[in-house]
Amino acid sequence: MRMLSFFLAFFVVFGFFFVIEESLSQDELTKRHRIVTLSPHLAEIVYASGAGDYVVGVIAGTNYPEEATRHPIVGGFSGIDFEVLISLEPTVVLAWEQGNKAADILKLERLGIRVHILSASNLIDLENQVYDVSRLFGTEKIGDELISALKNKALSFDDGLGNDPHRPVFIKIWDRPIFTIGRDHYINEALRLCGLKNVGEQYPFRAGSISTETMLLSGADSILDLTGAKLIDDMKTNSIRHVDRSSFMRTIEGDSELLMRLGPRFLDALEALCADVIKFEDGI
Known part of the structure; x- marks a missing residue:
């Protein structure tokens, strides 16, 4: 009986220390990365x-x-x-x-x-x-x-949504001054899946500012607005009086927060943009 009590006590004590050691290991696990x-x-x-x-x-x-x-x-x-x-x-x-x-x-x-x-x-x-x-x-x-x-x-994306050639768009990510996306940016590749082409792909920067005149003469027939706000009309008449603004001022609005972050929710925002492009093309 005394021997049985000894073994029971041994296993209780050993088990207690095992639990403590296991708990400490879990605690250390959560602290090993900061x-x-x-x-x-x-x-x-x-x-x-x-x-x-x-x-x-x-x-x-x-x-x-x-x-x-x-x-x-x-x-x-x-x-x-x-x-x-x-x-x-x-x-x-x-x-x-x-x-x-x-x-x-x-x-x-x-x-x-x-x-x-x-x-x-x-x-x-x-x-x-x-x-x-x-x-x-x-x-x-x-x-x-x-x-x-x-x-x-x-x-699940249909490359270009059957649109060839792609619609030339100017990407606007800031209003004053005008900031746009240039080369070597993931958004250029992504837009092709929606049948769009960034006219700024050949600009010598990843993201940068340009003049209003450069935007107007970029060859884009529409603007992809990623400013996160309604498009601000900062195009003064005296600086663009030679341009017919009505021919290119149609605007496609995208989710700027998600499309400008290559994170897990990016493809959801791109899918929504592609759907909006279809409506845009159909004039809805």
Whole structure:
């Protein structure tokens, strides 16, 4: 009887320490990654890939999912707030190659902070970003499921919607001054799936400002408005009096927030744009 009591006591004590050890392991697991994202779309990708619990800081403008809005802001369009970012003690910072300042990334690396740079310059990068993030943080299963869903969504698009040649459009992402999209941007590839062609594809920049005259003489017969607001008519008569404005001022409005972020919801916004293009072509 005494021997039985000894073994029972042994297993109770051993089991107690096993539970403590397992609990500590789980606690350490949640603390092994501390992620800061330097673009709103990267925060979306991290959460959609199953690694949202590791996020400790985000960039200004991050508004999805709701959980991401509760984290400290580590900077904005003008650059990074290094004091705030360092105070969060990140184990890795996710940066956007085409969006973050090279000088800021270099400074982070010189401070000994690990930076993982992700590219978003073409549509395949949407899947590549999910793949990289899920491998970085051990959420491969969730990441692979998301990639599969994105592939299926992409296959549902009919290239150009049967429209050949593509309708030439001018992309407007800001009003004053006029900002547009140029070359090497994923939106150019995406628009072809909706039967559109960005007339600015050959401009010598990814995104930049141009004059009103350049826009008017671009050859576009319509404007894709991605400003997030109603088109502001800043075209003064004295600067364009030689142009017949009525021939090209038809406007297609897109979801600027989603179309300007190559994140998990991008293809949904592109699908909606394609549907609007069909209505536009039919004059609805």
